[in-house]
Amino acid sequence: MFKCLFVVGALASAPLSAAQAQSHPQASAPAAQPSDPQIAHIAYTAGQLDIEAADQALAKSTNAEVRAFAETMKRDHAAVNEQAMALVKKLNVTPEANATSTALTEAAARERERLSGLSGMAFDRAYIDNEVAFHRTVNEALRGTLIPGARNAELKALLERGLALFQEHQAHAEQLARHVR
Amino acid sequence: MSVDQGKGERSRREVLASAAILTLAAAWPARAAGRRHVVVIDKMAFGAPPSGVKVGDTITWTNRDIVRHTATARNGAFDLDLPPGASASAVMGRAGAVPYYCRYHPAMRGEISVGV
Numbered sequence: 001m002f003k004c005l006f007v008v009g010a011l012a013s014a015p016l017s018a019a020q021a022q023s024h025p026q027a028s029a030p031a032a033q034p035s036d037p038q039i040a041h042i043a044y045t046a047g048q049l050d051i052e053a054a055d056q057a058l059a060k061s062t063n064a065e066v067r068a069f070a071e072t073m074k075r076d077h078a079a080v081n082e083q084a085m086a087l088v089k090k091l092n093v094t095p096e097a098n099a100t101s102t103a104l105t106e107a108a109a110r111e112r113e114r115l116s117g118l119s120g121m122a123f124d125r126a127y128i129d130n131e132v133a134f135h136r137t138v139n140e141a142l143r144g145t146l147i148p149g150a151r152n153a154e155l156k157a158l159l160e161r162g163l164a165l166f167q168e169h170q171a172h173a174e175q176l177a178r179h180v181r
Numbered sequence: 182m183s184v185d186q187g188k189g190e191r192s193r194r195e196v197l198a199s200a201a202i203l204t205l206a207a208a209w210p211a212r213a214a215g216r217r218h219v220v221v222i223d224k225m226a227f228g229a230p231p232s233g234v235k236v237g238d239t240i241t242w243t244n245r246d247i248v249r250h251t252a253t254a255r256n257g258a259f260d261l262d263l264p265p266g267a268s269a270s271a272v273m274g275r276a277g278a279v280p281y282y283c284r285y286h287p288a289m290r291g292e293i294s295v296g297v
């Protein structure tokens with residue numbers, strides 16, 4: 001999680017560099033702004049990773065609230081990714097793997113490995129805490145980098161829908177984190 | 182005798198007819214008074230609550246979002262499943278405030294104010 005927080009954090013500062021580059025035309029180095037195919041890959045990957053985390057929770061947790069939350073994560077992220085797939089197909093864009101999506105995937109794999117060693121209440125707490133952190137990270141990236149950086153209007157609109165949804169997920173996870181104690 | 186019979190049949194017909202009118206009359210006020218209101222769901226939010234809702238009115242929720250939602254009354258009066266693109270309705274049976282939420286997304290909340 002920490003590595004991915006760092007990478008996404010670094011990415012979140014990209015719009016600022018872009019703005020600086022614009023106000024100082026002599027600075028010719030292009031800003032490290034992800035392209036639309038990269039943005040699509042990051043957003044899609046984040047959704048898939050949360051579906052995998054939900055699958056692990058459904059395999060391990062017996063807490064009704066935690067299971068209902070995991071079911072909602074699966075349903076919602078699958079719905080958004082279905083729209084994302086339809087959009088990239090329509091736009092004839094191939095999502096492109098990049099450092100951020102790779103870092104997200106690696107961090108999620110480490111979390112999954114760590115959570116696999118937990119059970120009962122300890123697992124539930126770790127899963128929910130991770131859901132809070134994961135959605136916070138993804139939302140910061142959406143707000144700071146991915147939405148401002150998206151060039152295609154339909155991609156931007158879908159990311160904005162995603163942000164509204166994931167903000168609710170984050171609030172839901174935070175509320176659950178206070179319950180599951 | 183034939184006249185009497187005729188009278189008898191006429192009165193039977195009249196009784197049946199007035200019974201039918203009574204049945205209609207009983208059903209009519211609720212239908213006539215029941216106006217329809219729509220609440221659109223989009224981007225993780227219930228649309229603005231309709232104004233002037235009265236007992237007997239029907240509220241229809243239409244989900245224009247890309248994810249599934251519910252409109253679930255806190256008092257148990259209705260619990261509507263709303264997959265993307267779907268609509269579902271409930272008749273407001275009692276006066277008062279009817280707070281409701283989405284079972285999948287507890288931060289999504291709304292309230293219908295029902296007058297008499």
Ligand SMILES: [Cu+2]
Binds near residue numbers: 250286
């Ligand atoms: Cu909902």
